[in-house]
Amino acid sequence: MSHRRPKSPNMQNYRPQLTSVLSFGHRLSGVALSLGAFGLAGWLMAGASGQDAFGSAQALLLSVPGRIALFLVTLALFYHLCNGVRHLVWDSGRGFELRAIYAGGWTVVGTSLILTLALWTWWLA
Secondary structure, three states: OOOOOOOOOOOOOOOHHHHHHHHHHHHHHHHHHHHHHHHHHHHHHHHHHHHHHHHHHHHHHHHHHHHHHHHHHHHHHHHHHHHHHHHHHOOOOOOOOHHEEEEEEEEHHHHHHHHHHHHHHHHHH
């Protein structure tokens, strides 16, 4: 035996599938929402601290990096919400056929993007 085979698939040989990417995205969106909660708490504390602190916080949020962060947190919120609904459907015992799993996954991606873009379009109008 000239080459030892790995005991489990390593990342060089593994091709991510939609289900694994969506699972990782769900975890990542949960982390983003947790960080966003700290940002929300900081914004609320700045509002309670006075006009100068609130003005600084608003300037930070309305800057380009701040708006990008807000957009990503909004996307994480809608993605986590839509994927949570998908999991509720699964908890009812439905949607476990392979075709339904992929259709549901792409529906989660599309719906979260549409909801995020709709909210931001409304907000910027």
